[in-house]
Amino acid sequence: MSDAAEGVARSAAEEDLARSAAEDLARSAAEEWVGLVTVAVLGTDRRPLPVARAGWGARSSSPTSMADPAVELLDRAAGVATARRAGRRPAPAVPMTDPAPDDPRPPCPPAAANQLARMLGGQHDVLLPEWFARCRLAGFQLPHHLLPTLLLRGRRNPAFDIAVRAVAGGRAAWLAEAMPELRIKAAAAAATSVAGTDAFLPPRPPPDSGAVVAAIVGAFHDRSATWAAAAQIRLSVAALDPTWLPPLILELNRAPFHAVTERTRVDLLGVAQLRDEMIRQMPPANSPHAVP
Amino acid sequence: MAIRPTPDQVLxxxxxxSAAAAAAPLAVPAAWSAAGCDDSAIWGAYIAAAAEPYxxxxxxxxDVGGPAYRCNCPSRKIPCKHALGLLLLHANGAVAPARRLPFADEWLQRRAARIRGLEEAENAPQAADAAASDASVPTHDGGEQGSAADALGGGSRAPQPLGGEIDPQRQKRQFExxxxxRAGLQELDRWLADRIRVGLAASELGDIETWDRLAARLVDAQCGALANxxxxxxxxxxxxPRWHEDVLExxxxxxxxAVGAQHTSALVPDLADGVHVATGLTVAKDDVLASVxxxxxxxxxxxxxxxxxxxxxxxxxxASAGATPVTWAMVLAFGAFGNEVATEFxxxxxxxxxxxxxxxxxNLRAIVGRVNGDPLPNTAGPASTTIADALLNAGWALAAEPWVERYPLCVMAVPAPIGNGRWVLTDATGSIPIxxxxxxxxxxxxxxxxRPIRLMGEWSVDGLLPLTLFGSDQAIVL
Structure with a gap:
């Protein structure tokens, strides 16, 4: 046997020795711990404290209470607890389930994913249909981390569910299989599929977007753009031809301040800016409205 | 006349x-202003770190059994790195003889006077514990907290000043x-022993009042961390079903x-510091910022x-970038009830x-000091380890400070279900519960x-709490 081979054999033997020593230690710690827990549950008033196993005795923490078995138990438990915490090893590896099918589409850009997250959080969600239409046209995957939220939202809103599934790809189905709480009744979705299909399409642009922008700006000058009117104006901002967004943003920034219109102005500015950003993140290959 | 020490003697x-390592970079003339020495003393103003020179x-x-040190930095180490740095500078022959600076002269005069009247000084009640161990205890202006720690632990580590330099009212407050x-810790320990005597199965343990009363007493005793x-x-x-084990632990x-905090003088200094922090002795931010x-x-x-x-x-x-193994740091921020904590980073x-x-x-809890430049985007996350190595790292930390409740880790692993809605994170080396x-x-x-993902989380006795996923181009905050 060569020196090198001998060395390997020796180190393997040492490793075995170390492993079996560690196993012995773990076993004795476990035994000691069970003994301490049993007495602690019943109380040292009722149960005598067994003598410590070799290596697990503790120096008394307090010379005055040398005779107190409760203190001795705590002293010993502190040592074993430290060993248990510090010595915690991983459980055996778990067999993995089949991974999600590969998706050839590029991942959703982080900025677009963040926009979706904001809309799902309730901010300017009037733009959600357009986001999905653009995502589908751009050929991106949905942001993986938002899939659970999207699937759960679709449970309450079948039209939304259809829009999600149109772009979700195989991963959504895989996820629903892996997480039972995300399993959505396919029947419910299928039943409404015909009726709800066009409920989640972006609004069509008006014939004259310029006139709409002028009307919005006018509403701020005559102070009719109150919060009560905001929902209606928001829809028209969501529908505007995208080329008119920058002028609208400019005009909204310049609109005269008035207390009754300020909240609307800030909200519309947010919608217009988010939409403008979204279009830059997911530029149209062609108009989103061309999608059948 | 004192002989100039060699650098080895200084160290x-x-x-x-760590103090020795910290002192070496300070032994450069540029870090000092008005450094000087005479036959029996050296002095200087350390100007390289703080706005106020030390x-x-x-x-x-x-003639009194070894050198004595004075530095108005907040460190509780004696000698602190500044004193060591100055000594090293002196050992290298870079300190020229000069006239004593006023503060040094005043201190040395007072010291000389005090050594002559040491017997009287020792009778001061609050210094009795601290000063008794060594007649030549070095003088050091410690922070209020530090001195409270010393009084608590029976403190031979960072002795009380010999008197006169700290206002007696403050000393009284520290002592109180x-x-x-000490009373709170003793009460906690008695309470624990009582519970063990009657047994964990006793019904009062399930009553939240039992615990709340103890927590309230600990708050009164200014052991806030223990109360929480x-x-x-x-x-x-x-x-x-196995909660008795968790609670006994x-x-x-x-x-x-509780026992350690009452006997910190018997512990190694680092452990004593850890015990102090864990029991609720707040460390002043400035003290921490004064460290290396x-x-x-x-x-x-x-x-x-x-x-x-x-x-x-x-x-x-x-987490430190680049180098492996990763160095972890925890920065705490607090928000009063109802107020959100501002996210700083x-x-x-x-x-x-x-x-x-x-x-x-x-080293785990830290404060961010100087920041150079703007934050850079980093979506790749810290270097990951195997699950087995992550637990090994946590194990070393827990062996040093078993009361640490959370330890960070970053692994590359796959989530896998184990039934009952429970999940584990698994790789080839093993699995840990989420x-x-x-x-x-x-x-x-x-x-x-x-598929394997890079996941950062907090490891505790309850399992892993995932905090961040590092995807291909995005850090996802969970």
Missing amino acids: SLAPDL NVAVDLSD RAQRM RVRRVATKVGQH EMALLHAL PSTALWIVAGESRTREDKITVQRTWL AVGSALDADLHWYPGGI AAGCSKMAEIVAVSGG
Whole structure:
């Protein structure tokens, strides 16, 4: 046997020795711990404290209470607890389930994913249909981390569910299989599929977007753009031809301040800016409205 | 006349290795202003770190059994790195004879006077404990907290000043605080022993009142950290069929802290510091900022929040970039009830910064000092380890400070279900449970798609609490 081979054999033997020593230690710690827990549950008033196993005795923490078995138990438990915490090893590896099918589409850009997250959080969600239409046209995957939220939202809103599934790809189905709480009744979705299909399409642009922008700006000058009117104006901002967004943003920034219109102005500015950003993140290959 | 020491002799005066290592970079003439020496002393103003220079002086006269040090930095190490740095500078022959600076002269005069009248000084009640161990105890202006720590632990580590330099009112306050803490710790320990005597199965343990009363007493005793800990243990009662083990573990560690905090002088200094922090002795921020920083590119790897008795605690986990093994740091921020904690550092960025460590057996809690430049985007996250190695790292930290409740890790692993709605994170080296409180399991599974993902989280006795996923081009905060 060569020196090198001998060395390997020796180190393997040492490793075995170390492993079996560690196993012995773990076993004795476990035994000691069970003994301490049993007495602690019943109380040292009722149960005598067994003598410590070799290596697990503790120096008394307090010379005055040398005779107190409760203190001795705590002293010993502190040592074993430290060993248990510090010595915690991983459980055996778990067999993995089949991974999600590969998706050839590029991942959703982080900025677009963040926009979706904001809309799902309730901010300017009037733009959600357009986001999905653009995502589908751009050929991106949905942001993986938002899939659970999207699937759960679709449970309450079948039209939304259809829009999600149109772009979700195989991963959504895989996820629903892996997480039972995300399993959505396919029947419910299928039943409404015909009726709800066009409920989640972006609004069509008006014939004259310029006139709409002028009307919005006018509403701020005559102070009719109150919060009560905001929902209606928001829809028209969501529908505007995208080329008119920058002028609208400019005009909204310049609109005269008035207390009754300020909240609307800030909200519309947010919608217009988010939409403008979204279009830059997911530029149209062609108009989103061309999608059948 | 004192003989000039050699650098080796100077380093042998260091209280620990880290102080010695910290002192070496300070021994450059540029860091000092008006450094000078005479036959029996050296002095100087350390100007390189703080806005206020530290006035440092060392009494080399050997007729009282070794050098004495004075420095107005907040460090509790004796000698502190400034005194050591000045001595090293002197040992290298870079300190020229000069006239004594006023502060040095005043201190040396007072010292000389005091050595003559040492017997009287020793009779001062609050100094009796501290000064008795060594007649030549060095003088050092410690912070209020530091001195409370010394009085609490029976303190031979950082002795009380010999008197005169600290206002007696303040000393009285420190002493009273130490007394209160000691009483609180003793009460905690008695309470723990009583519970063990009657048994964990006794019904009063399930009554939240039992614990709340103890926590309230600990708050009164100014052991706030222990009070919060006690409240957390209370929530473990009856949580699952084997809760007795969890509670006994926590009670045993509380016992160790209570006993340790009363006998810190018997502990190694780092451990004593860790015990102090864990029992609720707050360390002044300035003290920490005065320590030697670790400068690196720190990745903001994760953030978690918990509510602790009307206060929101935010933990930001920083991980050193590039080098393996990763160095972890925890930066705490607090928000009073109802107020959100402002997020100072965005997860998914990295900052080139000085980190100052809190004292303790392990470097974990830190304060961000100087930040160089703007944060850089970093979506790759810290270097990951195997699950087995992550637990090994946590194990070393827990062996040094078993009361550490959370330890960070970053692994490359796959989430896998084990039934009953519970999940584990697994790789070839093994698996660890994901804490039952994790509400973002679906997100983790969705991002993983059944393939390994880089996940940062907090490891605790309850399992792993995932905080951040590092995807291909995005850090996802869970």
